[in-house]
Amino acid sequence: MQLEFFGTGAGVPGKFRNVSSVALRLLDEINSVWLFDAGEGTQQQILRSTLKPRKINKIFITHLHGDHIYGLPGLLSSRSFQGGDDPVTIYGPHGIKNYVQTSLQVTQTKLGYRIKYVELGQPGKIFEGRKFTVYAEKLDHQVQSWGFRIVEHDHPGELLVNKLRENNIPAGPLYGQLKQGKTVQLNDGRIINGSDYIGKAQKGRIITILGDTRKVDTINELAQDADVLVHESTFGKGEAKLAHNYYHSTNIQAANTAKEANVKRLLLTHISARYTAKMAHELQKQAQQIFPNTKVVKDFDFIDIPFDKGEESTK
Template identity: 50%
Template sequence: MEIWFLGTGAGRPSKERNVTSIALRLPEPDGGLWMFDAGEGTQHQMMRSSLKMGKLNALFITHLHGDHTFGIPGLLSTRSYSGGKGPLRLFGPVGIEEMVRTALRLSGTHIDYELLITEIKEDGVIHEDERFVVEAWSLDHRLPCYGYRLMERDCPGKLNTERLKELGVPAGPLYGKLKQGEDVQLPNGTTVCAADVAGAPLKGRIIAITGDTSPCANIARLAQNADLLVHEATFAEGQEEKAHEYGHSTTVEAAQAAKDAGVQQLIMTHFSSRFLLEDMPMLKEEAQRIFPQSEAAYDLFHAKIARRSDC
């Protein structure tokens, strides 16, 4: 699993940063792409990365401010020309459907795939599939805003192939059943127990992504024991009053949230345009004094999200 920061600026684009968008490349076998927010120019940023538009199958919007949404119509349109033929699921606060469908209708934009829009009206689980459970938690901002908690389901443990060969288990469908925890019977009548040939299930990863927010109780729920917390850090240490006036957080508040929630890693994003790339070491150092596993993202920064023990 890999996370990409397509835009890391707040409010408006600058010469050094585009506005907000994050992409999560899911693990094989599906290898799909989930995106979180799509500010103006997001599809241009994708073209500068190794991400494929045709792989995009879910879009999660934190709130309706333009720096998080103005890139949606172009993104949806381009997907039609990039091999994205399957359904695309779009999640966001109440109003996202009107915003998106009105833009598509008035611009005469045709998309040749099914667009499934879910408007979030309360905290809790908003999506489940074979690999993930996704929760949305309301945050403290000037518009209704949600953070997303992605919980990967546990992965079956590795098979002991040497032991399988000793027991005479033929490679193929029986391996799959054993990996899923099913006991199997061989043609000679011997029963092979999954517990004897498969390792313990491996714990799924947890990724928490905030939208714009001032410190609030739901950040702890969102981030509890996460492998990765992505948290906005619009302002620097000492600018708390200004940050809260606009519904934002500082570097030290993001770091404190990570420490309190017991996360493994913090990546900060959504920096005010007053901060240049040369200011990033200072902002990162502010956070690392509180939470050493802190990083400050820049446009096209990407990182692997390691499983605590690989499948």
């Protein structure tokens, strides 16, 4: 599981930061990629990556401001030209379907695959698959804006083969039944409970990705115990009033949220063009004084999200 950032700037494209887009690579887990927002030029950014657009099968749009959606019609069109024929599901605020369909109709673009639209209304669970569940909550912005919490299901524990051998339990099809937690009877009459021979489950990872927002209580709900929190940082220290007036957040507010919500890592994005390379580093330093594991991300940053080996659950 990795995050790859294609746009980390706010408002308009800049020389060093494109507008918002980030991919959650789930190739090892489910052989797919989920894209969050698609600002202008997203497909051009993807060309500089190893990511294949045909692998994108879910697109989550946080809100309908142009710097988060202007790249979507072009990306959908190119995906078709490049051989993508699997369906795509687009999740987003009411109006995302009309925006995409109008763009494709006006340009007479024909796609070689089907699009399913899920326009968000009520907060809560919006997707549940075999390995992941996604929740959405409303944020506080000038237009309806959403944050997403992606929860990986816990991984079942491994079969403790050495323990089985120590107890003289012969290998064979029996092991498969024990791994499923079944109770079996051996030829010698012993009754074996499979759950006694399964290790601890590996706790699944949690990723929280927010749209543009003021500080609001729902952020903490989305971010609680997350392995990674992707939070906007349009403004810096001492600019809380400006951030509130423009419906955005500061780096300090993001850091405080990460601390309160017991987040493991904070990634700051949606950086204003006012913050050049040196000033962006200052944003990071300020936030690190509150939450040390903070990084201001740049375009094309590739963030690996490993399992937390220190925390295991016993499902």
